[in-house]
Amino acid sequence: MEPILQADAQAVIDSFANEDVYLHLETTNGAYATHFDESFFSVGAYIRNAFLQYELGKIVGTGPFRVGLKLSIGWVYAEGLTHYEVDEKGRLLMAGLDPAGKLAVALQISKTPFE
Numbered sequence: 001m002e003p004i005l006q007a008d009a010q011a012v013i014d015s016f017a018n019e020d021v022y023l024h025l026e027t028t029n030g031a032y033a034t035h036f037d038e039s040f041f042s043v044g045a046y047i048r049n050a051f052l053q054y055e056l057g058k059i060v061g062t063g064p065f066r067v068g069l070k071l072s073i074g075w076v077y078a079e080g081l082t083h084y085e086v087d088e089k090g091r092l093l094m095a096g097l098d099p100a101g102k103l104a105v106a107l108q109i110s111k112t113p114f115e
Contacts, residue, residue, distance in 0.1 A: 004094070019111065026045065026105065029043060052071060067094065089112065093106075095107075
């Protein structure tokens with residue numbers, strides 16, 4: 001993955017608009033953090049292969065970035081994104097990595113289900 005180039009990432013987000021896509025969205029601040037520090041409040045969210053269509057996608061900020069996907073019935077939103085790539089399967093993979101390089105948030109869009 002490479003650091004996000006906003007204009008390039010926006011073009012990829014636009015290419016998936018108004019198409020049936022599968023979404024992976026994940027957040028974590030360290031699922032095992034409480035194992036090392038019982039006072040640490042660990043949270044996370046995870047959804048994989050949500051089948052949807054968005055009419056507008058927008059990446060904003062100066063880094064870390066925010067991505068919002070406007071659905072016909074609401075929004076999907078991810079904040080803290082720092083890196084991205086389009087993989088060999090044509091999927092947009094975006095991640096927010098903390099200063100130690102650990103995953104904090106992932107937003108991925110694909111025309112086929114994630115395995």
